[in-house]
Amino acid sequence: xxxxxxxxxxxxxxxxxxxxxxxxxxxxxxxxxxxxxxxxxxxxxxxxxxxxxxxxxxxxxxxxxxxxxxxxxxxxxxxxxxxxxxxxxxxxxxxxxxxxxxxxxxx
Numbered sequence: 001x002x003x004x005x006x007x008x009x010x011x012x013x014x015x016x017x018x019x020x021x022x023x024x025x026x027x028x029x030x031x032x033x034x035x036x037x038x039x040x041x042x043x044x045x046x047x048x049x050x051x052x053x054x055x056x057x058x059x060x061x062x063x064x065x066x067x068x069x070x071x072x073x074x075x076x077x078x079x080x081x082x083x084x085x086x087x088x089x090x091x092x093x094x095x096x097x098x099x100x101x102x103x104x105x106x107x
Contacts, residue, residue, distance in 0.1 A: 027081050031062040034088055045095040045102070054091045058084045 009015070009024050037043040038055040047055065061068060065080030075083075 023078070023081070027062045027084070030085060030088060031059050034058040034062065034084075043091060043095055045098040047095075051091055051095065054087055058088045058091070061087070 010028050012021060012024065015021050015024065034055045037047065038052055038059060041047045041052065043051065043055065061080050061084035065077045065084075068080050069075060069077070
């Protein structure tokens with residue numbers, strides 16, 4: 001329920017098209033995954049400091065893109081959703097070699 005405080009779009013008030021609802025749902029799930037990975041300090045591998053900062057940025061960027069739009073005067077919510085998704089994917093990609101190395105070692 002606390003996610004509704006951060007992003008009131010999740011309540012689906014004034015959502016008039018199905019694709020907008022899908023975008024809100026997908027970005028909400030993405031933000032919750034990023035927030036959970038941040039608080040548990042584990043995504044697909046143990047988070048390093050810079051990865052935790054990236055995950056915090058992703059969660060904030062996807063939940064409250066208005067913050068970035070007002071400070072940076074750039075883009076709209078969909079642009080920031082896309083940037084957040086890209087950073088989430090980037091975090092996955094930078095952790096992937098560590099996971100593969102641990103699998104080779106048998107740890």
